[in-house]
Amino acid sequence: MSIAAENLAGDQPDLRSKGHVADVSRFVRNLAAGLLVLGIVVTGGFLFTPYDPITPDFLDRLAGPSAEHWFGTDQLGRDVATRILYGGLWSIGLALLITTFGALVGVIVGLAAGHFGRLADMSLMRVTDSFFAFPELIAAVTIAGVLGPSTTNMVLALILVSWMKFARLVRSLAISLAHRDFVVQARLNGLPSWLILWRHILPNIGPSLLVLWTNAWSRSILSISGLSFLGFGVQPPHAEWGAMLLDGKSYMQTAPHVMIFPGLAILLAVLSINLIGDRLRDLIAGPNGLFSD
């Protein structure tokens, strides 16, 4: 402080960032704790479950929840709890894959549109608009239907309908950032376009991108489950939450647990990711957030 006080009396940095740092570190701690608990439950489940998610056991069909089968068994006698564990890998993991690829495509398109002049902007954004013109799930059903029902085709279809939001966000942020003073300085200092994008545009888009990404992730879980429920996604005998709902549909009256537990799993996963996303948004765009001036 001595040097600063000597030279720059009465000219103190804004201390607002201190509280924000505390908020962020608390969020990171809570998130880490949550992930740890989830990790323990899931690995514990995989390690200790005596059942296989796919092999049928016809002697024990549609049994209700019990000490042996916590969430009961389905129409082929498979343990519902075990299938939910494995299904989580499909639902959450595939959603993560789809969202990440969608984000990647969107970022590339958005940056190109926002940074390389009017012509690039016009053409890329019209393409984006035409993708936007179709309702997400219906477009995915159509694509998956035309390509044939399989997991790969579902993933492709969902990437194709999910990148546009990222492209729009990235484009608008890139355009507004391009006129900010520090980007102008970088241009005047002779930095090439790609370096400006990499060093100055992308890092400042990152936080908003992260919020949209968590949002898209939870929506993607719903889309995967929806498509699988309709029969276009993950195929039997693999366990996927939406596919499990489809399996249980015929037994809804007599053995509701076959549908209730996968449904709860979807609900909780989507809700958790949304809550994480909301908190992230508060931290980034809230009154004390990174982008508030």
Add this chain to the structure above:
Amino acid sequence: MLNVKDLQLHLDGAVILDKLSFRLESGKTLCVIGESGSGKTSLLRSLQGLAPARFEELCFEPRSGSPVRYRAGWKGRPGLPGSRWVMQDPIAALSPRQKLGVSIAESLHGRNIARQDMNKAVVDALQDVDLPAHFASRRPSEVSMGQAQRACLARALIARPDLIFFDEPLSALDAIVQKQVALTMSRIQRRYGISYVIVTHDLGFAAAYADWVLVLRRGRVEASQAASNFFNAPDSAYCKELIEAAEALGELDTRTSADVGRAEATA
């Protein structure tokens, strides 16, 4: 050294700048004065190739390096080689996610400099603007306005330019900090013999530091005079009014104290 002839800037049919000519000698300070909307910042943007200005000639001869001579319009990418630009809002001019040292070093982009020499240059530049070396690892959110403006000054200085453009460099700062930064600016000018073009609306500042004064009004030159002449015998009625207004506000009282400061800086 910098010679601008008949510069004009039209945007969407409106005349922003019209028939603007001036010259600046090496190591001297030109203050561009004018009310808001008079085209001061547009002039700086035009001189950096950021605005589509037309001119008869734009000529800049740095002491080292090849001279730039543009006729009619700007050619090539923005940025007048051998010059740097210090902006009004220092926090906005620094990338929020970069450490100050990285931002400062970026000014040397394209020159083949080893990492070690680069680090040393950053530390030296920070020292030149009276910031301790550890400020290189701070981010803009962790420094004050005055410190940020010093970092911006270091970023300009590290490239050893022959000309620095300032766009109201002090207007975002408190009075005390204004004076300190102004002294630093003037000391650096003396030490490295850099020419300054300073956009300001502070007549007291212009009185203390300008060698030449260019007054803009609605995009036209209202007066272009040596500073000493300007404050004693302004060219036009408008300038006289400006000076009287500044005197009424007491702005020009700072002339004496700033002169003292200038003497200190020289010593």
